[in-house]
Amino acid sequence: MDGRNEQRVAIKFCFKASLSATETLVLMQKAYRNGALNQSNVFRWYSHFRDGRELVEDDERGGPPKSTQTEVNIAAVADLVKNDHQIASRMIAETLNIPKVVVLWILKEDLGKRKLCAHFVTHSLILEQREHRVTSCQDFIMMADADKIFFNKIVMGDETWYFAYDPKTKQQF
Numbered sequence: 465m466d467g468r469n470e471q472r473v474a475i476k477f478c479f480k481a482s483l484s485a486t487e488t489l490v491l492m493q494k495a496y497r498n499g500a501l502n503q504s505n506v507f508r509w510y511s512h513f514r515d516g517r518e519l520v521e522d523d524e525r526g527g528p529p530k531s532t533q534t535e536v537n538i539a540a541v542a543d544l545v546k547n548d549h550q551i552a553s554r555m556i557a558e559t560l561n562i563p564k565v566v567v568l569w570i571l572k573e574d575l576g577k578r579k580l581c582a583h584f585v586t587h588s589l590i591l592e593q594r595e596h597r598v599t600s601c602q603d604f605i606m607m608a609d610a611d612k613i614f615f616n617k618i619v620m621g622d623e624t625w626y627f628a629y630d631p632k633t634k635q636q637f
Contacts, residue, residue: 537560
């Protein structure tokens with residue numbers, strides 16, 4: 465039995481002996497000195513026992529089980545996302561037979577991904593992506609230099625660029 469559970473048993477004993485929470489706190493501080501539970505914890509546990517609780521152990525905590533968050537599963541999730549950026553976390557969980565919560569934890573914490581427009585993307589660009597962005601921007605600059613009204617032909621909306629298109633005549637401007 466660890467020190468906390470031992471102190472909880474002592475609090476439970478004081479409760480059953482009809483001592484007040486304040487008297488229990490004083491006894492706990494005398495018995496355990498610097499290692500005693502603080503006032504709020506003693507009062508909280510005293511309240512639990514007054515409400516009918518019998519167990520002195522902590523309740524089960526939620527969150528992803530650590531046993532499924534292994535290096536093998538992290539590598540498998542990374543491989544699935546690398547092959548298909550639009551794969552759903554539910555599909556990854558079903559494929560690898562691990563809980564969806566663990567998949568989301570691996571994607572966010574271990575792989576540094578975040579969901580953006582149904583794609584899991586890294587927080588920063590890799591070298592290849594940066595080079596592609598520079599090349600695309602240089603192409604736009606060359607087109608703008610070659611055609612002085614180039615920017616009049618572009619319609620912008622929500623970080624996506626579209627070339628103007630007339631569906632009636634099927635002409636591109």
